[in-house]
Structure formats: structure tokens, C-alpha cells
Amino acid sequence: MRWPARLLWIDCTVAAAAGAAMLAASGWLSALYALPQSFVVGLAVVNLVYGAFSFSLARRDRRPLRLIVLLAVANLGWGVVCWGLAVALAGTASPFGVAHLVGEGLFVGGLGALEWRWRDQLRTAWLLPPRRRGGRGQNSSV
Numbered sequence: 001m002r003w004p005a006r007l008l009w010i011d012c013t014v015a016a017a018a019g020a021a022m023l024a025a026s027g028w029l030s031a032l033y034a035l036p037q038s039f040v041v042g043l044a045v046v047n048l049v050y051g052a053f054s055f056s057l058a059r060r061d062r063r064p065l066r067l068i069v070l071l072a073v074a075n076l077g078w079g080v081v082c083w084g085l086a087v088a089l090a091g092t093a094s095p096f097g098v099a100h101l102v103g104e105g106l107f108v109g110g111l112g113a114l115e116w117r118w119r120d121q122l123r124t125a126w127l128l129p130p131r132r133r134g135g136r137g138q139n140s141s142v
Helices: 004-024 027-034 037-057 063-090 094-117
Strands: none
Touching: 004 027, 004 037, 004 063, 004 094, 027 037, 027 094, 037 063, 063 094
């Protein structure tokens, strides 16, 4: 399975993109979500911090297990926090705001579960094997 090798890159890219987009559109999102702009900015900052931390791991060839475990547990925890916020704010936030929190909780919690599952494999950056030429079923002129 090669895609788990990209899991930390997926984590940091999505977190950074979501954080930057939320920060840039915080005023509009605040109105859409019926939540204070400071709350939306807070969510954006959390995403940017997660993105920076997972980037610091993704770019390493060797990653300490304790930091991968920390990221996985933090993602699982943030997923629970998002679901708790969705429940707590269901009476005041718009359906879009609640949906955002539920969706973020599911996505981040899912990432945390995958990072936990593959924590040992994530300790090293996996490189794709070199392409073979002239092997069985391959065009040797390529």
C-alpha cells in the first residue's frame, strides 16, 4: 500500500489550505455559519497550526514515533472537539456552521485514525521504487 506514504502530505496540505481559506473568508463564513468571526478565525488558526506540525513531520525522512502518535491523538481529539462544538452550537449556529464542524470532525478524526493505524509505517518516508525497464509486460523502449 503506497498511499499511506502520502498521508502526512495530505494532512498538512488540507489543513493549511482549509486554514488559509477560512482565515481569508472569515467574515463571510461568520455570517454564513451564524458564529462570531473570532470563532471562525480560531478554527482557521487551529488548522494552520495542525498543518505546520504535520508538514514538519511530512518533510522528514525519519519521523519519531512519539510525534506521529502525538499527531494521530491530536487529530482524533480535535475530531471529538469538533463534534462536541457541533452539538453545543446546534441551537445558535446555522446548519452550514454545524455541517462544517461535523464534517471537519469526521475528516480530521478519520485522518487521526489512519495515522494511528499506520503509525509504524509513517516513521520513514516511503520512496517509490525506481521504474523497471524491459520487464515482463513492459515496453523496453520507454
